[in-house]
Structure formats: C-alpha cells, structure tokens
Amino acid sequence: xxxxxxxxxxxxxxxxxxxxxxxxxxxxxxxxxxxxxxxxxxxxxxxxxxxxxxxxxxxxxxxxxxxxxxxxxxxxxxxxxxxxxxxxxxxxxxxxxxxxxxxxxxxxxxxxxxxxxxxxxxxxxxxxxxxxxxxxxxxxxxxxxxxxxxxxxxxxxxxxxxxxxxxxxxxxxxxxxxxxxxxxxxxxxxxxxxxxxxxxxxxxxxxxxxxxxxxxxxxxxxxxxxxxx
Ligand code: DC
Numbered sequence: 001x002x003x004x005x006x007x008x009x010x011x012x013x014x015x016x017x018x019x020x021x022x023x024x025x026x027x028x029x030x031x032x033x034x035x036x037x038x039x040x041x042x043x044x045x046x047x048x049x050x051x052x053x054x055x056x057x058x059x060x061x062x063x064x065x066x067x068x069x070x071x072x073x074x075x076x077x078x079x080x081x082x083x084x085x086x087x088x089x090x091x092x093x094x095x096x097x098x099x100x101x102x103x104x105x106x107x108x109x110x111x112x113x114x115x116x117x118x119x120x121x122x123x124x125x126x127x128x129x130x131x132x133x134x135x136x137x138x139x140x141x142x143x144x145x146x147x148x149x150x151x152x153x154x155x156x157x158x159x160x161x162x163x164x165x166x167x168x169x170x171x172x173x174x175x176x177x178x179x180x181x182x183x184x185x186x187x188x189x190x191x192x193x194x195x196x197x198x199x200x201x202x203x204x205x206x207x208x209x210x211x212x213x214x215x216x217x218x219x220x221x222x223x224x225x226x227x228x229x
Pocket of ligand 1: 014036037038040041098101102106130132133134182186
C-alpha cells in the first residue's frame with residue numbers, strides 16, 4: 001500500500017502564529033511546510049518593483065505573465081521564494097510588502113493564477129499549508145483544517161517582537177494599526193475572504209505560549225491521522 005498523504009490546512013489572521021506552528025508541526029512529522037502568504041508577498045514585491053499600484057487590478061494582472069514565481073526548500077528545510085530567479089525570501093518580509101501582499105491578494109485573477117502552484121504541492125506529499133483560504137478554497141478536502149486566531153493586541157505584540165529582532169524600528173501603535181488594517185482587508189474582500197471552513201477546528205492562541213500552541217496543534221494532527229509522535 002502506498003504511504004498515506006496527509007494534508008493539514010491552517011488558516012487565520014496575520015500574527016496568530018500560523019507559520020511558526022505550522023513549520024514546527026511539519027518538521028515533527030516529516031511533512032512539507034507551505035507558506036502561501038510568501039507567494040502573495042512575492043507578487044506584492046514584483047508590483048512594487050514594477051511601479052504598479054497594488055490595487056490596480058489591470059496593472060497587476062498584466063504583470064503576472066511576465067513573472068517567474070517559484071519556491072523550493074533549502075537544506076535547512078526552509079521555504080525560499082524566487083522572483084525571476086532571484087531569492088527574495090528576506091525582501092518580502094517588510095511591513096510595506098505585507099501591505100502590498102494584502103492588496104494584490106484581493107484581486108481574484110491573482111488568486112486564480114496562484115491556485116495550481118499551491119494545490120500541486122499537496123498532491124504528491126504530506127503538507128502543512130498555511131494561509132487565509134487553504135481550508136475553504138485551496139485544499140477543501142484537507143484531512144485536518146485548523147483556524148488559528150488570537151486577539152489583535154496579542155498578535156501585534158508578537159509581530160512587534162519579530163520585527164524588533166530584525167532591527168525594524170516600527171512602534172507597537174504602527175504594528176497594531178497595520179495588523180487591524182490587514183485584518184480588515186483580508187476579511188472583507190470579495191475574493192476568498194479570510195474565514196474558517198465549516199469543518200475547521202478553531203484554536204485561540206491568545207493565552208497560550210508558542211510551545212503550548214505547537215503541542216496543541218500536534219495533538220490534533222496525531223489524533224486526526226492516527227500518528228504516533
Ligand atoms: O501570511 P502572510 O501575512 O505572509 O500573508 C500576506 C498577505 O497575503 C495577507 O495579508 C493576505 C494574503 N494571503 C492570502 O490572501 N491568502 C493566502 N492563502 C495567504 C496570504
């Protein structure tokens with residue numbers, strides 16, 4: 001019998017801990033971690049470089065066929081993003097590119113263009129995939145769907161610490177305002193808005209440490225797929 005392919009979809013707002021938790025869980029079970037936000041960020045960076053306003057739907061859609069967007073995994077297992085052959089993995093992690101990503105991701109044509117790239121990853125290998133619409137659109141048949149949340153204040157606090165560690169001078173007020181703005185964009189857009197799939201397990205990490213959150217998610221994975229850690 002061929003080995004079972006397990007798909008875990010983790011959705012939720014920015015800063016809920018999705019990527020750190022998904023990465024840790026994927027590593028524990030030998031699954032591939034797919035960060036779909038990084039793909040939208042790469043399109044955002046491309047728009048910025050081309051001088052295209054990220055809400056300019058026609059401008060962004062014209063840009064897409066001129067781009068080569070690709071991702072693969074380094075020896076450390078980390079996902080790396082390539083834009084026209086250039087490794088842009090670090091460049092896409094700025095607050096400005098977060099906003100570009102949020103804007104371009106509201107364009108239905110952008111979402112459609114990136115759909116197969118995301119789905120194909122889960123066809124041949126077990127994945128933990130995080131994003132906003134993984135359980136609802138990208139992998140509607142995922143074996144486990146998790147909707148990860150935390151209060152906006154707690155998420156802003158966590159994101160501020162991440163940015164500060166990279167030397168970014170943003171203040172708590174700025175990060176909180178950006179976070180609230182992105183929540184608003186991602187939740188209220190017409191195309192694949194951020195929402196929990198009906199069959200998603202909701203997990204609020206506001207009062208959990210990172211380690212507790214990881215253990216909680218891993219317990220859900222082990223139970224759902226009958227895995228021993
Ligand atoms: O997860 P992230 O913060 O890196 O994502 C950046 C932006 O991309 C986010 O504001 C919304 C968008 N996004 C999306 O629309 N759908 C996804 N599956 C992942 C991200």
